[in-house]
Each structure stands twice: as structure tokens, then as C-alpha cells.
Amino acid sequence: MAKALKIQQQSEMVDFFKEGEQTIRMGYYPPCPQPDQVIGLDPHSDAGGLTILLQVNEMQGLQIKKDGLWVPINPLPDAFVVNIGDQLEIMTNGIYRSIEHRATVNSKKERISIAAFHDIEMGGYLTPACSLVTPENPALYKTITSKEYVEGLLGSKIKGKSYLDVVKIKNEIRE
Ligand SMILES: O=C(O)CCC(=O)C(=O)O
Ligand SMILES: [Fe+2]
Secondary structure, three states, rough: OOOOOOOHHHHHHHHHHHHOOOEEEEEEOOOOOHHHOOOHHHHOOOOOOOOOOOOOOOOOOEEEEEEEEEEEOOOOOOOOOEEOOOHEEEHOOOOOOOEEEOOOOOOOOEEEEEEEEEOOOOOOEEEEOHHHHHOOOOOEEEEEEEHHHHHHHHHHOOEEOHHHHHEEEEOOOOO
């Protein structure tokens, strides 16, 4: 990833995650007779760096928001879904965008997913990579401590990608 982004000091990318955390969440979505009336998991972007997700029993349910529409991600046998999270959006100075997603439920069958989240270390800083910030491409996100980031996140309501707005430098965002 660092190579693809032409980050000059590849160690910079490694340093972000070197002492980072891996957290696993298992999702169990029971069948629901009225699937249109409920949501399995509210729309959100993952707050960490990279998420690796397995749709265990290959039931459809994961959807991503693309051009304002919800697009289903059909499970492929033995395949992982790899999601960009907000921390990577910040580090890449917006070159890689985190993806808004949600999970729906089915009427007939349960759905099981396992997500592995990879986050930066607590105690470090969350900041766009130095070599991606230039006079032509100024920093789009503030530099904050990972502690500030997590505290702010826990204190906010999950609503799509809205928490990133707190970290964005206003008036500088390319859409
Ligand atoms: O169950 C899924 O497919 C999505 C899970 C997810 O987005 C999450 O745990 O953050
Ligand atoms: Fe997620």
C-alpha cells in the first residue's frame, strides 16, 4: 500500500500500525420475518485502519454506499472483503476513502460474519503521512492523538461517515 501511494519512507506506514491492535467482532444476524422493517447494522464506516471481513455462511446482507445508492456485496466462497477505515483515509490524506456500509437481515436464514479490525496503536498520533502532504496537496485532516480520536469517537453517535467531519480541516476537502 505504501508503495502504491508512493509514500517516500515506507517505514512511516509501518510505524502507524507497528504496535497497533487487531480486534475481532463476530456478527450474528438472526432471521427476521419483516426484514424491511429492521436493520442488522446501522450505516457506518469502520473507525480503524483496515478491516478484513468474512461472510461466513455466504448469506447476502453486506451493502456499501456508492454514488448515494446501497449496493449489495455478494459473498464469494472463501473470499475476504477488505474495507478501508477512517484511520487509513486520514493517513493517506484522503487518497483512499473509507467506505460507508451497513448490514441487512434476511427473512429465512441467519447470517454470520467475522470482522478483523486493524487499528493504530494507542498512544501514537493520527495524522496524514508526511510525504503525502505537499504545498499542492495540503493536509485535509488535523493531527490528533489516538486517545483524542478514540474518546471523540466513543462520545459521538454512529451516523455514516460523520465522525470524520470532526477531524477534517474545514474548507480544504476535495469531494
Ligand atoms: O456483518 C457485516 O457484514 C458487516 C460487519 C461490520 O460492518 C462491522 O462489524 O463493522
Ligand atoms: Fe463495519
